Amino acid sequence: MKSEHTLLKFFLTYAVLVIGGLLGSYFFSPGLAPDSASTTPLQLLGIASFGVFSLLYWGLALLSSSKQKSHDQDSLKVDQERIKLALDAAQIALWDWSLNEQQEVFFSTTYCANLGYSQEEFGNNQQAWQSRLLAEERERIYLSVMNFIAEGEGSYDSTYRMLHKDNTPRWIRSRGRLLRNSAGQATRFIGIAQDITEQRSTEERLQQANAVFASSHEGILITDHTNTIVHINPAFSKITGYSADEVLGQTPRMFKSGRHSPEFYKILWTTLESTNQWSGEIWNRRKSGEILPQYQTIRLIRDENGFISHNVAVFSDISVLRNSQTELNYLSHYDPLTGLANRSQLHELLKKSLQNAIVGQKDSSIFLIDLDHFKNINESLGHSLGDQLLQAVAQRISQSLGNKCSLARIGGDEFVVICETANTPGEAAVIAQRLLQASKEPFIINGQQLFITGSVGICLFPSAGSSVEEIMRNADSALSKAKASGRETFAFYSSELTAHAFQRIRIASELRQAIEGTGLQLYYQPVYAMAEQKLVGCEALIRWEHPERGLIPPNEFIPIAEESGLIKAIDQWVLQHSCQQMRIWQEQGLHMQFIAVNISSRSLSSKPALPEIVAQVLQDSKVAAQYLEIEVTESAVMENPKNADAILKELRSLGVSLAIDDFGTGYSSLSRLKSLPVHKLKIDQSFISNLPTDPEDIAIVRAILALGASIGLEVQAEGIETAEQMLFLQEQNCKLGQGYWLGRPMPVKAFTELLTDSLTAKLALPANDQQAP
Numbered sequence: 001m002k003s004e005h006t007l008l009k010f011f012l013t014y015a016v017l018v019i020g021g022l023l024g025s026y027f028f029s030p031g032l033a034p035d036s037a038s039t040t041p042l043q044l045l046g047i048a049s050f051g052v053f054s055l056l057y058w059g060l061a062l063l064s065s066s067k068q069k070s071h072d073q074d075s076l077k078v079d080q081e082r083i084k085l086a087l088d089a090a091q092i093a094l095w096d097w098s099l100n101e102q103q104e105v106f107f108s109t110t111y112c113a114n115l116g117y118s119q120e121e122f123g124n125n126q127q128a129w130q131s132r133l134l135a136e137e138r139e140r141i142y143l144s145v146m147n148f149i150a151e152g153e154g155s156y157d158s159t160y161r162m163l164h165k166d167n168t169p170r171w172i173r174s175r176g177r178l179l180r181n182s183a184g185q186a187t188r189f190i191g192i193a194q195d196i197t198e199q200r201s202t203e204e205r206l207q208q209a210n211a212v213f214a215s216s217h218e219g220i221l222i223t224d225h226t227n228t229i230v231h232i233n234p235a236f237s238k239i240t241g242y243s244a245d246e247v248l249g250q251t252p253r254m255f256k257s258g259r260h261s262p263e264f265y266k267i268l269w270t271t272l273e274s275t276n277q278w279s280g281e282i283w284n285r286r287k288s289g290e291i292l293p294q295y296q297t298i299r300l301i302r303d304e305n306g307f308i309s310h311n312v313a314v315f316s317d318i319s320v321l322r323n324s325q326t327e328l329n330y331l332s333h334y335d336p337l338t339g340l341a342n343r344s345q346l347h348e349l350l351k352k353s354l355q356n357a358i359v360g361q362k363d364s365s366i367f368l369i370d371l372d373h374f375k376n377i378n379e380s381l382g383h384s385l386g387d388q389l390l391q392a393v394a395q396r397i398s399q400s401l402g403n404k405c406s407l408a409r410i411g412g413d414e415f416v417v418i419c420e421t422a423n424t425p426g427e428a429a430v431i432a433q434r435l436l437q438a439s440k441e442p443f444i445i446n447g448q449q450l451f452i453t454g455s456v457g458i459c460l461f462p463s464a465g466s467s468v469e470e471i472m473r474n475a476d477s478a479l480s481k482a483k484a485s486g487r488e489t490f491a492f493y494s495s496e497l498t499a500h501a502f503q504r505i506r507i508a509s510e511l512r513q514a515i516e517g518t519g520l521q522l523y524y525q526p527v528y529a530m531a532e533q534k535l536v537g538c539e540a541l542i543r544w545e546h547p548e549r550g551l552i553p554p555n556e557f558i559p560i561a562e563e564s565g566l567i568k569a570i571d572q573w574v575l576q577h578s579c580q581q582m583r584i585w586q587e588q589g590l591h592m593q594f595i596a597v598n599i600s601s602r603s604l605s606s607k608p609a610l611p612e613i614v615a616q617v618l619q620d621s622k623v624a625a626q627y628l629e630i631e632v633t634e635s636a637v638m639e640n641p642k643n644a645d646a647i648l649k650e651l652r653s654l655g656v657s658l659a660i661d662d663f664g665t666g667y668s669s670l671s672r673l674k675s676l677p678v679h680k681l682k683i684d685q686s687f688i689s690n691l692p693t694d695p696e697d698i699a700i701v702r703a704i705l706a707l708g709a710s711i712g713l714e715v716q717a718e719g720i721e722t723a724e725q726m727l728f729l730q731e732q733n734c735k736l737g738q739g740y741w742l743g744r745p746m747p748v749k750a751f752t753e754l755l756t757d758s759l760t761a762k763l764a765l766p767a768n769d770q771q772a773p
Contacts, residue, residue: 095176097126097189099149105129114172114195116165134161134169149189152178156191171200216314219294223311227251230310239294239317241287252313257283257291268298272311276300281318293318337387338394341408346416349406350468353418357462365422368457368475369397369435372487374413377450389450392443400438405431416475425460425492426563429505432456432490455482456490464493508564511544511557515569519545522577523745526754527596527716527738530730535758537594537629539738540578541745542570562602571603572613579621579628581748586623590755594657596629601636604647611650618654625655629680633661637676645675652677659716663704674711681708685719685739692728705732 093111112122161169176191219236279297296315333345357364378386405419422428443450457479465471474493481491527537544552561567637644659680708715720739
């Protein structure tokens with residue numbers, strides 16, 4: 001185009017010169033007459049000069065035009081090379097579709113190479129292109145192209161898949177335009193194509209990553225190289241309570257809980273910079289101010305130059321995780337229906353109890369309970385009602401047991417109780433009766449009254465089982481015996497133990513009748529002032545007059561009373577009758593300083609509280625509190641020190657006297673003794689029996705007497721059976737004493753006579769060589 005412009009310039013310049021030359025010849029020739037005959041040499045010279053000039057001029061013009069044309073062609077070639085290099089660098093291919101009868105299509109080398117072909121292999125018509133479209137997309141893509149050629153305006157842009165030579169699909173993006181002639185008819189369809197398979201794959205991965213990012217239950221936070229927050233996911237907001245608007249542009253320092261030292265963060269960043277990653281537990285703060293534990297992983301992302309471009313922190317709320325772990329742990333150890341320990345947990349509980357029993361060298365008990373005919377309820381009334389009945393049974397059994405027993409459900413209608421406090425067959429039998437009694441009352445479920453009984457198998461371990469498996473096997477054997485005996489009963493693994501247990505149950509039943517009737521009596525043992533040899537008080541002692549067996553001593557029935565829970569009733573009976581008798585003696589003019597009543601450890605923790613019972617007894621009997629002395633054993637006080645202290649202080653506030661019985665056997669500390677609100681120590685008879693020959697007992701008795709004197713407590717010796725013991729204690733200034741040498745326990749009539757005599761005469765002590773009565 002430039003060369004054509006150059007020739008036009010030369011032509012115009014030449015025309016101007018020609019016209020100028022002609023006009024000059026006309027006006028300046030001689031005579032100014034245009035007569036050919038008169039043409040002069042000068043004119044001929046002008047014409048020749050003009051001709052030469054024209055040749056030179058046009059020669060120069062053609063030479064300049066040729067150079068310009070060559071320059072334009074070179075420039076065009078350079079431009080074409082540049083375009084080709086740019087397209088090749090961008091892996092952009094060319095296609096040119098001639099919309100004539102031949103329908104030839106030019107596909108560039110890059111176009112064909114992108115699909116694994118040479119130009120010769122690929123072909124040069126639209127069929128070559130159409131046949132390599134993916135089969136399921138071929139018709140749709142071809143029709144869209146033909147519609148664009150027929151009616152399309154503007155630019156063509158389409159993405160589709162074509163088959164590579166190796167038969168793998170490749171994503172192609174094709175863009176082009178229609179070229180039209182002066183009549184507006186499309187003559188060519190030309191454009192570019194680009195293989196975007198990798199780009200498409202990257203986009204898909206990004207979409208998948210974004211889906212994970214958005215749907216992840218873990219919080220994700222991304223910061224840039226300045227540690228400024230640039231992105232969070234929905235889980236982040238859910239866990240922390242912060243929205244994106246509240247945190248974007250901020251730094252993670254806004255979440256600091258204050259629970260970590262600067263050293264913690266220093267170690268964190270040092271680890272990050274050296275390894276590009278840190279994982280661990282960290283405490284952060286929610287928007288609400290609540291501090292929560294998180295398990296967090298932070299990863300550094302570096303650019304191609306090794307500089308930090310982003311930080312990505314992924315964290316989970318550990319409190320939720322811990323709750324899940326707690327729930328899983330619960331389900332693995334507890335029965336979901338009743339909430340009781342399951343078989344797995346029972347195994348651990350029984351294993352621990354067995355170890356305790358071995359170390360403590362005393363038996364513990366296990367009770368295997370099976371509900372009788374429970375299957376009938378399930379089948380007739382449905383499993384839903386059966387489940388509710390099991391829940392009700394579990395609740396009632398739990399209520400019938402103490403805190404020191406463990407209850408588990410190991411099967412459909414099987415329960416297990418472990419009781420470390422049931423150390424004897426008698427104690428185990430009492431608990432078994434309680435378990436059987438628990439199911440005898442009707443259960444009201446959904447308005448229906450249901451009755452269910454149970455059978456119980458008992459095994460004492462380790463005497464009847466040295467492993468968890470053996471204990472469970474023996475308990476199951478005992479359960480089979482109970483069922484064979486007619487159900488609704490219990491049996492021990494040993495037949496002898498079963499018989500013995502039933503005998504003790506019979507005795508307990510008879511003892512209950514004695515308490516409610518007239519079978520119990522009080523005997524009274526005198527207590528003397530050692531120096532004055534004067535009767536100053538007595539101890540009330542329980543006796544049982546059995547209608548068939550006669551007088552039963554306390555050491556036979558008191559253990560049964562403790563096992564069966566009757567001991568508290570006996571304590572109250574003794575308190576009532578002792579105070580009533582004291583009142584009778586006082587009305588008869590027979591006065592003593594005190595009457596002592598021994599209280600069991602069970603009464604110290606019973607309901608109603610012992611002080612309430614004592615206050616009511618004193619009020620009913622009209623006996624002043626100062627005349628009642630309550631004795632508690634040293635071991636009972638040590639069993640539950642805090643509770644015992646409170647009870648003793650309440651009793652002392654009533655005005656009654658308090659004594660520690662069997663002192664020296666309970667291993668109480670001097671600090672405990674000093675804090676107890678008691679006024680008397682009773683030396684246990686085990687330290688008296690070998691006086692005055694045993695040097696150790698001599699030392700112990702002297703120490704107790706010295707201790708009492710130093711802290712202002714009276715000391716009373718019990719179990720004095722010889723004159724030598726009596727004389728030794730007198731020499732050691734022991735203030736009070738009781739024992740067979742001084743007087744045996746006696747019925748009320750005999751003691752009344754003794755009390756009457758003591759008011760008129762001194763005690764006549766036997767000579768040293770006399771035997772104790």
